[in-house]
Amino acid sequence: MPSTDPIRVLVWSERTEPAAVYPDGMNGIIAAALNERDGIVAQTAQINDPEQGLSEAALATTDVLVWWGHGRHRDVTDESVARIVRHVTARGMGFMPLHSSHHSRAFKALMGTSCDLGGWREDGQPAHLYVAEPSHPIAAGVPQYVVIPQDEMYSEWFVIPPPDELVFISSFLGGAEVFRSGCCWQRGAGRIFYFQPGHETYPVYYQPELHTILANGVYWSAGRT
Amino acid sequence: MPSTDPIRVLVWSERTEPAAVYPDGMNGIIAAALNERDGIVAQTAQINDPEQGLSEAALATTDVLVWWGHGRHRDVTDESVARIVRHVTARGMGFMPLHSSHHSRAFKALMGTSCDLGGWREDGQPAHLYVAEPSHPIAAGVPQYVVIPQDEMYSEWFVIPPPDELVFISSFLGGAEVFRSGCCWQRGAGRIFYFQPGHETYPVYYQPELHTILANGVYWSAGRT
Amino acid sequence: MPSTDPIRVLVWSERTEPAAVYPDGMNGIIAAALNERDGIVAQTAQINDPEQGLSEAALATTDVLVWWGHGRHRDVTDESVARIVRHVTARGMGFMPLHSSHHSRAFKALMGTSCDLGGWREDGQPAHLYVAEPSHPIAAGVPQYVVIPQDEMYSEWFVIPPPDELVFISSFLGGAEVFRSGCCWQRGAGRIFYFQPGHETYPVYYQPELHTILANGVYWSAGRT
Amino acid sequence: MPSTDPIRVLVWSERTEPAAVYPDGMNGIIAAALNERDGIVAQTAQINDPEQGLSEAALATTDVLVWWGHGRHRDVTDESVARIVRHVTARGMGFMPLHSSHHSRAFKALMGTSCDLGGWREDGQPAHLYVAEPSHPIAAGVPQYVVIPQDEMYSEWFVIPPPDELVFISSFLGGAEVFRSGCCWQRGAGRIFYFQPGHETYPVYYQPELHTILANGVYWSAGRT
Numbered sequence: 018m019p020s021t022d023p024i025r026v027l028v029w030s031e032r033t034e035p036a037a038v039y040p041d042g043m044n045g046i047i048a049a050a051l052n053e054r055d056g057i058v059a060q061t062a063q064i065n066d067p068e069q070g071l072s073e074a075a076l077a078t079t080d081v082l083v084w085w086g087h088g089r090h091r092d093v094t095d096e097s098v099a100r101i102v103r104h105v106t107a108r109g110m111g112f113m114p115l116h117s118s119h120h121s122r123a124f125k126a127l128m129g130t131s132c133d134l135g136g137w138r139e140d141g142q143p144a145h146l147y148v149a150e151p152s153h154p155i156a157a158g159v160p161q162y163v164v165i166p167q168d169e170m171y172s173e174w175f176v177i178p179p180p181d182e183l184v185f186i187s188s189f190l191g192g193a194e195v196f197r198s199g200c201c202w203q204r205g206a207g208r209i210f211y212f213q214p215g216h217e218t219y220p221v222y223y224q225p226e227l228h229t230i231l232a233n234g235v236y237w238s239a240g241r242t
Numbered sequence: 243m244p245s246t247d248p249i250r251v252l253v254w255s256e257r258t259e260p261a262a263v264y265p266d267g268m269n270g271i272i273a274a275a276l277n278e279r280d281g282i283v284a285q286t287a288q289i290n291d292p293e294q295g296l297s298e299a300a301l302a303t304t305d306v307l308v309w310w311g312h313g314r315h316r317d318v319t320d321e322s323v324a325r326i327v328r329h330v331t332a333r334g335m336g337f338m339p340l341h342s343s344h345h346s347r348a349f350k351a352l353m354g355t356s357c358d359l360g361g362w363r364e365d366g367q368p369a370h371l372y373v374a375e376p377s378h379p380i381a382a383g384v385p386q387y388v389v390i391p392q393d394e395m396y397s398e399w400f401v402i403p404p405p406d407e408l409v410f411i412s413s414f415l416g417g418a419e420v421f422r423s424g425c426c427w428q429r430g431a432g433r434i435f436y437f438q439p440g441h442e443t444y445p446v447y448y449q450p451e452l453h454t455i456l457a458n459g460v461y462w463s464a465g466r467t
Numbered sequence: 468m469p470s471t472d473p474i475r476v477l478v479w480s481e482r483t484e485p486a487a488v489y490p491d492g493m494n495g496i497i498a499a500a501l502n503e504r505d506g507i508v509a510q511t512a513q514i515n516d517p518e519q520g521l522s523e524a525a526l527a528t529t530d531v532l533v534w535w536g537h538g539r540h541r542d543v544t545d546e547s548v549a550r551i552v553r554h555v556t557a558r559g560m561g562f563m564p565l566h567s568s569h570h571s572r573a574f575k576a577l578m579g580t581s582c583d584l585g586g587w588r589e590d591g592q593p594a595h596l597y598v599a600e601p602s603h604p605i606a607a608g609v610p611q612y613v614v615i616p617q618d619e620m621y622s623e624w625f626v627i628p629p630p631d632e633l634v635f636i637s638s639f640l641g642g643a644e645v646f647r648s649g650c651c652w653q654r655g656a657g658r659i660f661y662f663q664p665g666h667e668t669y670p671v672y673y674q675p676e677l678h679t680i681l682a683n684g685v686y687w688s689a690g691r692t
Numbered sequence: 693m694p695s696t697d698p699i700r701v702l703v704w705s706e707r708t709e710p711a712a713v714y715p716d717g718m719n720g721i722i723a724a725a726l727n728e729r730d731g732i733v734a735q736t737a738q739i740n741d742p743e744q745g746l747s748e749a750a751l752a753t754t755d756v757l758v759w760w761g762h763g764r765h766r767d768v769t770d771e772s773v774a775r776i777v778r779h780v781t782a783r784g785m786g787f788m789p790l791h792s793s794h795h796s797r798a799f800k801a802l803m804g805t806s807c808d809l810g811g812w813r814e815d816g817q818p819a820h821l822y823v824a825e826p827s828h829p830i831a832a833g834v835p836q837y838v839v840i841p842q843d844e845m846y847s848e849w850f851v852i853p854p855p856d857e858l859v860f861i862s863s864f865l866g867g868a869e870v871f872r873s874g875c876c877w878q879r880g881a882g883r884i885f886y887f888q889p890g891h892e893t894y895p896v897y898y899q900p901e902l903h904t905i906l907a908n909g910v911y912w913s914a915g916r917t
Binding site: 135143145147148149150151161162172173174179182183186187188190193194195197 | 360368370372373374375376386387397398399404407408411412413415418419420422
C-alpha cells in the first residue's frame, strides 16, 4: 500500500516578490496553505540561505520542491541546479515550478528545451484556468474552471516537450490567448508539475482554489495519487 | 522514400447543412479546396448514396476519409461504421472527423469513450484557434492563431483519450472557454485527426487558413508528413 | 488528501480455467491474494452468476474490476459490455484485463482497435517480465525482472493504442520474441491496466511477485498512487 | 505539399571505431548507404575536423545529424553541444544518436535525464530487433523482426523520458533482456530518433535492413513522413 508518511515539502523563492503583496514571500503563503492540508509538512527556503537553501542535506529530506523565481534565475548556482536535477531524476523528488519559473535553470535542464513563451502581457486582466482532464488527481476538487481576477498573460507556443499529462489550459481575455497552464512530466524517478498562475505583482497565491491545486500537485508529485 | 502518388480523399457529409450556407454541401467546398493542392485528388460522398457512399470498393480506394455529420449520426449503419473502423485500423486509411462529428459513431468506436463535450453554445462569437505545436506538420504554414469570425463554442471536458499529439487549442470570447480543437491519434495502422471548427450555420469552411489545415491534415493522416 | 477507504475489487472469470490448476478459479486465487494486502477488499464474480455477475448494483460498488476470459468472450452480453465501459469511462472504475482478456469485448471497446497479437505459442518456455519504468507505482517493490517459469508466448505487433504508460516488457526465450506486457491507459474518468502473464494451463497466478504487481495495479487503477 | 528537396544529412563520428571493422569510419559506411537512397545527400564529419565538424555553417546546412560516439563524449565541447541543441530545438534539425551515443552530451541535454542503462554486456550473442509499431514511418519496409548476429546487449531501465513514439524493442538471447531500442521524441521544433544497434567491434552497420531503418529515420526526422 502506498506510504502514508507525511510529505516533506520545501517551498523555495528567490525573494524578489514585492513585499506589499507577499510580506512573508510567495513561499511563505504557499507553505502556510500547504501546512493546513492533511499529510503535508511544508517549510520554506530561499536564495539567500546558506547554499541557497538547497544543500544536499536539505534536498535529501525533501519529497517535493516547490519553486518560484523570476529575475534571478542566473544567480542560482551550477551546484544547486545539478543537485535539484539529480534528486528529481535519480531519487524521485517531486518538482513544481510556478509561473515565471518556466525559465528557471533546473526546469530548463529537465526539459531539454528553451521553455520560451510565445508571448506575455501584464495587463491586469482575468485569466480563466480550465480543467482539461478532470479525472487527473491534480484536478480533484477543482471546479470546471477557476477565474483568477488579475494575472499575467502567457501564450503559446510554450516550447516544452509534449506533456505526459495536460491537466489545465488557460485563456486570457485581453487577447483570447491560450496556454497549457498545468503540465505533468515523468523524468527518471521523479515527477514534475509546472503550473502557470502567479505573477508576483498580483495576490494570486492567496486564492483558495489554487491552494487545492498546489496541494494536489504535492500529493501527485510525491507519488501518492 | 515516401510515396509521391496522389492522395485519394473521400469527403463525406450527412447532407443536413443549410443549402444557404453550403449549396454544394460542406463536403463540396472542402473537396474543391483540397483539389487545388498538390498531390491530392478529392471526391465527395454522402449518406444518400448507395451503401451510404461507404462501400467496400469506395473505402478500398480511399487514403483519407474526411467526415462531417451532426443530426444523423444514428442513421449511419453498423456496416458502414465497422467498415470505416476496419479500413482505419487494419489498412491505415486516414480519418478526419470535423466539428459535430465528435459524436459520429466511427469516431466514438475508435476512441472508446463518449466523446462528450463539457459545453457548447451557438452565440455567433469569434473563435481563436491557436497553434499549440507549431512544429507539427498539420500546423505548417499556419500563423500563430487564426480568428474564425463566427463559430459554435465547444468547451472542455472533451471526453477523449489523451491525444497522442495536440496541435490546436481554441478559446471562445463569449465565455473564455477553451477546447482541444486539433487532436491526433494513432489507432492500429491508421491516423486520425479531429478538427473542431465548422458549425454548419456559419460559412467556416470558406476560410482559406482552414483549407491549409485540412490539406495538412490530409498529408499527415496519409502518412506523407 | 487521497482517500484511505478500502478499495473494493471484483475479480471476474469466465470459469473455463482447468480445475486441476485453479480449483477455485483464477479469480479465486487472485481475490485471496489481494485480500492479504492493506486497504483492499476483493470479491469474486463469474459468467454464470445472475446478470453474469455484472449487475448495475455490483459494478456501482466496485472500484476496480479485474477480468479474465479466454474462450467465452462472445458469451459476454452487450449489456454487460456497455455497463463495464460506462462505469470505467463515466464513473472512473479501474479495469484490469489479464492475459487472453486482450480479446475481451470490454477491452476492445475501450481501446477502439482489434487488440490482435502478432503471434502466440504455448511452448512451456519461461517468460522474462522486465520493468521498463521502475518509477511507475505499478512497479513498486518489483525487482528488475521476474521469471515466470512457464507461460504462453505473446509477440508484437499488439494492435493497441500507444499506451499512455508502458510499465513492463516481456521477452520469450522460445523465439526471442518481445511484448508490451504491462500497459496503462486513461479512458474518460477511468484507468486501465492490461497485464499479459497468466495462461490458464500454467499455475502463473500462484507466483508472489505477480500478486505484488496485481495489488499495485489495483492501487493505481483506483487512483491511490 | 511537403518539400521534395534533397535531405542534407551529416553523419558524425568521434572516430574511435576499430579500423579493422570500419576502415572508413562508421560514419563512412552509413553515409554511403544513405546516399544510395532517393532524396538523401549525406556527408561525413568527425571530431578532428575544424570546430569538431560542427561549425555554425555546417549545422545551418544540415537537415539531419546522425551521431556516433563512445569513449570521447567528454571531448565534445560546450560550444558544439549548445549549437546542436539549438539547431534541433529552435530550427528543427533532426538528430539521430546511435548505440553508445545514449551518453552523448547533446542527447543527454535534450532528454534532461541521465540516459543511463540498466545493464550492458559484450557477449557476441545475437540481438532480435522487433517492430513494436509497424505503422510508424520508421518501420516502413522492415520485417516483423531483424536478427543482428552479434551486438552488445543493452537492458532496461533506460533512464529516458517516456518516448513520444516507441518503434522498436530488442531482446538479447544471452540473458533474455529487453530494451527500448528505437525511440522518438519531439523537442521544440526538432525530431530525435535514438537507435540502439551498433557496437563498434561488430560489423553491425553493414547490414542492409539497418540501412532501411536509418534512411526511414532520416525521412522521419526531417519531417518528410
